[in-house]
Amino acid sequence: MKITLLGYGKMGRIIEKLATEDGHEVVLRVDENNRAQITAADLRTCNVAIDFSRPDAAIDNIRLALEAGVPVVVGTTGWHDRLDEVSGWVAEKGGALFYATNFSIGVNLFFATARYLASRIRAEPYTASIEETHHTEKLDAPSGTALTLEEGVRKALGGQPIAIASYREDQVPGTHLLRFASPIDTLEIVHTAHSREGFARGALAAAEWVRHRSGVFTMSDMLSQD
Ligand SMILES: NC(=O)C1=CN([C@@H]2O[C@H](COP(=O)(O)OP(=O)(O)OC[C@H]3O[C@@H](n4cnc5c(N)ncnc54)[C@H](OP(=O)(O)O)[C@@H]3O)[C@@H](O)[C@H]2O)C=CC1
Ligand SMILES: O=C(O)C1=N[C@H](C(=O)O)C[C@H](O)C1
Numbered sequence: 517m518k519i520t521l522l523g524y525g526k527m528g529r530i531i532e533k534l535a536t537e538d539g540h541e542v543v544l545r546v547d548e549n550n551r552a553q554i555t556a557a558d559l560r561t562c563n564v565a566i567d568f569s570r571p572d573a574a575i576d577n578i579r580l581a582l583e584a585g586v587p588v589v590v591g592t593t594g595w596h597d598r599l600d601e602v603s604g605w606v607a608e609k610g611g612a613l614f615y616a617t618n619f620s621i622g623v624n625l626f627f628a629t630a631r632y633l634a635s636r637i638r639a640e641p642y643t644a645s646i647e648e649t650h651h652t653e654k655l656d657a658p659s660g661t662a663l664t665l666e667e668g669v670r671k672a673l674g675g676q677p678i679a680i681a682s683y684r685e686d687q688v689p690g691t692h693l694l695r696f697a698s699p700i701d702t703l704e705i706v707h708t709a710h711s712r713e714g715f716a717r718g719a720l721a722a723a724e725w726v727r728h729r730s731g732v733f734t735m736s737d738m739l740s741q742d
Contacts, residue, residue, distance in 0.1 A: 517535070517541070517560060517562075517563045517564055517652075517722060517724065518540075518541050518543045518544065518562045518563050518564075519531075519535055519540055519541065519542050519543065519562055519563070519564055519565070519566060519579055519723065520542075520543060520544040520545075520558075520559050520562040520565040520566070520581075520586070521542055521544070521546065521547045521565075521568075521623055521720050522568075522569055522577040522580075522581070522588075523546065523547065523566035523567055523568040523569030523573070523577075523592065524545040524546065524547040524564065525568065525569075525665065526653075526712060527568035527712060527715060527716060528545065528547075528568055528569075528593060530712050530713065530715075530716040530722060531566060531568070531716045531719055532543040532545075534713070534717060534720060535720055536715050536735070537570075540718065540720075540739045541650075542560055543562050544558060544559065544561075544562060546569075546577075546732045547569075548570075548573075548621055551573070554580065554584035555580075556580055557584070557585040558584075559580065559586050560585070560586070560694070562586055563586070563587075563589070563598075563727050564586060564587050564588070564589060564727045565577075565580075565581040565584075565586050565588045565589070565631045565724045566588075566589045566591070566607075566694055566719055566720075566723055567578040567581075567588060567589070567590045567591065567592050567612065568591045568592055568719070569591060569592050569660030570655060571593060571594025571595055572594075573592070573601065573655050574590055574592035574594075574595045575598060577590075577592075577594055577692070578590060578602055578700075579605065580607045581611075581716055582605055582606060582611040582613075583609075585609070585611065586611075587588060587611065587612035587613075587614070587723075587726045587727050587729070588611075588612070588613055588614070589614045589615075589617055589623075589719055589722045589723045589726060590613065590614070590615040590616075591613070591615075591616065591715065591719050592646075593617050593656050593659065593660030593661075594655065594656035594660065595711060596615070596617070596663070596693075599615070599732075600688065603732045606660075606731065606732050610730055611726075611730060612726050612729050612730045612731060612732075612733070613731075613732045613733070614722045614723075614725070614726040614732075614733045614734065614735055615732070615733075615734045615739075616718070616719075616722065616734050617658050617659070617660030617661050617663065617664045617716045618661040618664070618690075618715065618718075618735075619714070619716075619717075619718025619719045619721075619735065620669045620707075620709060620715050620717075620718050621714065621718060622709075622714060623661060623692070623707050623709075623737055624667075624718075624735045624736075625706055626692065626694075627664065627665060627668055627703065627707060628653070628667055629692050630668060630672075630705060631668045631670050631671075631672045632672075632706070633636065633671065633694075633696065634669045634672035634673045634696075634701070636675075637696055637703075638672065638674060640698070641698050641699075642696035642698045642703070643673070643695060643696070643697050643698070644669055644673060644676075644678045644681075644694065644695065644696050645679045645694075646658075646662050646665055646669075646678055646681070646693050646694055646697050647651065647657060647680075647681045647682075647683065647692070647693040647695070648662040648680065648681075648682055648690075648691065648693075649682075649683040649684070649685055649688050649690075649691040650660065650682070650683075650684060650685075650688055650689075650691075651684070651685070651687055651688050651689070652684045652686055653687065653718065654684060655736055657682040657684075658680040658682050659682070659690065659692070659736075661690065661710055662680045662682070662692060663680075663721075665694060666714070667720075669694065677680035677736075688717060689709040689710065690709040690712055691708045691709065692706065692707050692708070693705070693707065695705040696707075696736060718735070721738070721740050722735075722738060725738045
């Protein structure tokens with residue numbers, strides 16, 4: 517694949533390393549310094565664009581890729597409240613968008629496990645809560661992953677909002693914990709990312725998967741989960 521990287525920070529750089537090792541080619545790197553000079557024409561030589569930029573930059577980058585007619589994979593968090601509007605643009609353009617708050621396979625198994633537990637625990641006297649810990653450079657809180665987790669567990673429990681606590685510590689790639697507490701016992705599941713490799717490998721898998729499709733997709737589509 518010929519790849520445009522929209523955002524060339526921690527995630528953009530590891531995606532480039534893994535993509536190159538797998539025989540793909542990064543043909544364009546976009547960051548805050550050159551973004552104003554980039555037009556849709558610049559993207560037309562690539563097969564797919566991958567956005568790991570900033571919460572306030574992702575929407576314009578998605579629009580750019582759609583104008584270029586290039587499928588776009590978006591890992592950036594903090595913009596999903598506008599997903600309906602963005603999905604409308606994808607339909608208008610006949611384009612392709614693959615978005616996920618977390619591309620790692622482990623976290624997506626964690627989401628499925630969390631929903632299963634919540635559906636079984638629904639009638640029991642447990643209080644659910646979520647904790648997320650990330651590095652101190654993270655711009656958004658709660659994390660996108662915590663919000664996705666909360667949505668899935670809340671629906672499976674029958675609608676009660678779940679408290680999310682956010683912690684910021686040096687160098688932490690991403691840790692998420694779901695707790696069901698009762699006076700009798702406490703049940704916890706936790707996902708700990710040891711590096712950013714799982715996020716990057718998942719984003720590259722999504723890029724391969726989406727490049728010949730049109731529409732709006734997320735991890736459950738690729739992993740055939742419910
Ligand atoms: N879905 C997932 O699995 C994951 C999602 N993320 C999310 O991805 C995003 C990026 O994370 P991370 O790589 O750690 O962040 P970084 O801060 O390390 O990198 C962000 C990059 O975006 C660039 N940038 C800033 N403005 C623009 C713009 N308008 N257009 C294009 N690029 C721009 C920055 O440029 P400059 O350096 O010049 O400022 C920088 O290169 C965050 O929202 C994070 O939450 C992170 C990991 C996994
Ligand atoms: O900013 C990060 O680093 C991460 N962001 C995503 C999120 O907001 O959930 C995914 C991962 O946890 C790392």
